[in-house]
Amino acid sequence: MFETIVALATPPMKSALAIIRVSGDDCFDVVSRCFSKDITKIDQKTLLVGYIENKKTNKKIDQVVLAIYKGPKSFTGEDLVEIICHGSALISQQIIDILLENGARLATNGEYSSRAFLHQKMDLVQAEAINDIINATTKEAKDISMFSLSGKTSENLLPVRTRLADIISLIEVNIDYPEYEDIEQANKQQIITICDEIIEKINTLIDDGEKARIIKDGIKVAIVGKPNVGKSSILNALVGEDKAIVTDIAGTTRDVVEGEINLNGIVLHLLDTAGIRESKDVVEAIGVNRAKKSIEDAELVIVVLDGSNNLDESDKEILELTKNSNRIIIYNKADKIIDKNDKNIYVSALEKDIKPLVDEIYRVVGLDQQSFKRPALTNTRQIGLLKQARSSLLKAKEDAENDLTVDLISINLMDAYNAILDILGERNKTDLSKEIFSRFCVGK
Numbered sequence: 001m002f003e004t005i006v007a008l009a010t011p012p013m014k015s016a017l018a019i020i021r022v023s024g025d026d027c028f029d030v031v032s033r034c035f036s037k038d039i040t041k042i043d044q045k046t047l048l049v050g051y052i053e054n055k056k057t058n059k060k061i062d063q064v065v066l067a068i069y070k071g072p073k074s075f076t077g078e079d080l081v082e083i084i085c086h087g088s089a090l091i092s093q094q095i096i097d098i099l100l101e102n103g104a105r106l107a108t109n110g111e112y113s114s115r116a117f118l119h120q121k122m123d124l125v126q127a128e129a130i131n132d133i134i135n136a137t138t139k140e141a142k143d144i145s146m147f148s149l150s151g152k153t154s155e156n157l158l159p160v161r162t163r164l165a166d167i168i169s170l171i172e173v174n175i176d177y178p179e180y181e182d183i184e185q186a187n188k189q190q191i192i193t194i195c196d197e198i199i200e201k202i203n204t205l206i207d208d209g210e211k212a213r214i215i216k217d218g219i220k221v222a223i224v225g226k227p228n229v230g231k232s233s234i235l236n237a238l239v240g241e242d243k244a245i246v247t248d249i250a251g252t253t254r255d256v257v258e259g260e261i262n263l264n265g266i267v268l269h270l271l272d273t274a275g276i277r278e279s280k281d282v283v284e285a286i287g288v289n290r291a292k293k294s295i296e297d298a299e300l301v302i303v304v305l306d307g308s309n310n311l312d313e314s315d316k317e318i319l320e321l322t323k324n325s326n327r328i329i330i331y332n333k334a335d336k337i338i339d340k341n342d343k344n345i346y347v348s349a350l351e352k353d354i355k356p357l358v359d360e361i362y363r364v365v366g367l368d369q370q371s372f373k374r375p376a377l378t379n380t381r382q383i384g385l386l387k388q389a390r391s392s393l394l395k396a397k398e399d400a401e402n403d404l405t406v407d408l409i410s411i412n413l414m415d416a417y418n419a420i421l422d423i424l425g426e427r428n429k430t431d432l433s434k435e436i437f438s439r440f441c442v443g444k
């Protein structure tokens with residue numbers, strides 16, 4: 001039994017129209033109890049004009065249009081009504097109240113999508129994409145989410161899932177029906193080869209996923225260096241405005257200054273930090289600690305050196321601090337440098353000549369044109385499960401190499417298979433025996 005739920009689908013503010021969504025097993029009954037017409041007999045998609053009213057007090061609440069969807073042909077798969085009313089927070093609240101009085105309950109977060117999933121209107125990857133589409137801030141991020149919503153991303157998992165089912169079926173049939181001589185024997189070498197093949201496919205999915213995640217969420221970039229090397233000037237040159245204060249006084253930036261840019265589809269969340277040095281000034285010292293912390297938090301660190309001067313101990317300390325980070329080292333103040341070394345990246349924030357840095361960011365992030373056009377699993381849950389599947393496969397392969405029995409090997413293969421099903425939310429819906437028997441005509 002799916003209770004009838006109600007929620008406002010549009011923001012609670014003044015607008016031309018607002019939409020209230022009602023969905024559930026007795027949705028049409030609930031709506032009919034507060035609508036001027038009876039909709040309980042409707043058996044196909046329809047639009048109806050009428051009044052939402054309080055039938056006890058005989059008071060009309062608003063004139064509305066109902067978009068009526070007969071389940072299973074609806075977003076949730078249930079009977080569903082969208083009430084299109086006038087866009088005032090007061091009106092929508094009154095309509096929701098009257099629906100609540102007549103048998104509906106308030107929907108919880110994501111409950112419509114969760115019902116769509118439960119009614120098999122979409123898999124989990126598609127359901128998660130709804131949120132991503134709403135939250136996308138760039139065209140590129142939206143396009144990636146659109147692949148997931150349309151089911152294209154889920155299709156990427158098919159080859160992995162099929163290959164895993166192939167090998168598991170082969171092993172299971174060997175275990176369960178050893179007396180059948182016409183069944184292909186699962187040999188260890190074959191298992192190792194198939195494991196390798198699937199691991200490679202999963203590696204590609206993880207790699208594509210990490211790249212797509214960058215397109216979706218952007219990347220956190222910390223700009224660090226000793227005082228006065230030009231960190232704030234670089235931030236300003238990147239964002240194209242004077243966000244951070246620039247002076248020739250060392251220790252100008254005290255707190256972290258944030259900026260954001262969209263570099264052809266890659267959003268950089270930039271953090272300009274206080275110049276790192278020993279300081280007795282309490283405020284500056286806190287800033288320096290924050291700068292050090294931002295190195296840990298950042299996905300990419302831009303280490304700025306003053307190319308017009310020789311490196312000193314402070315520079316070396318910062319190079320040491322960032323040695324394990326994903327980092328780009330740049331030499332600023334190129335306008336004052338005479339001897340340049342081919343291996344270094346030179347920029348002049350003063351002259352807004354930062355193209356070498358932008359190119360290097362692109363190179364390090366590793367996105368190519370294909371990354372923007374490819375369906376990919378992007379969220380932490382999906383990538384986490386891919387990694388889980390990969391480590392189970394590595395264990396299965398190791399077991400096969402150590403000549404363990406096939407039933408032991410199959411435990412890890414099953415774990416990998418389940419992790420893949422979990423990505424789609426299909427673990428409890430899929431009967432592996434069906435997959436097995438669809439491949440073999442055992443018992444003929």
Ligand SMILES: Nc1nc2c(ncn2[C@@H]2O[C@H](COP(=O)(O)OP(=O)(O)OP(=O)(O)O)[C@@H](O)[C@H]2O)c(=O)[nH]1
Binds near residue numbers: 227233247252334
């Ligand atoms: N010649 C030259 N001067 C620059 C360049 N970039 C920055 N400067 C100058 O260097 C000085 C310090 O610049 P900032 O951007 O404030 O340096 P910072 O690293 O943020 O300094 P703190 O906030 O004190 O750590 C200013 O006088 C800038 O005008 C450059 O590319 N060339």
Ligand SMILES: [Mg+2]
Binds near residue numbers: 233
């Ligand atoms: Mg600064």
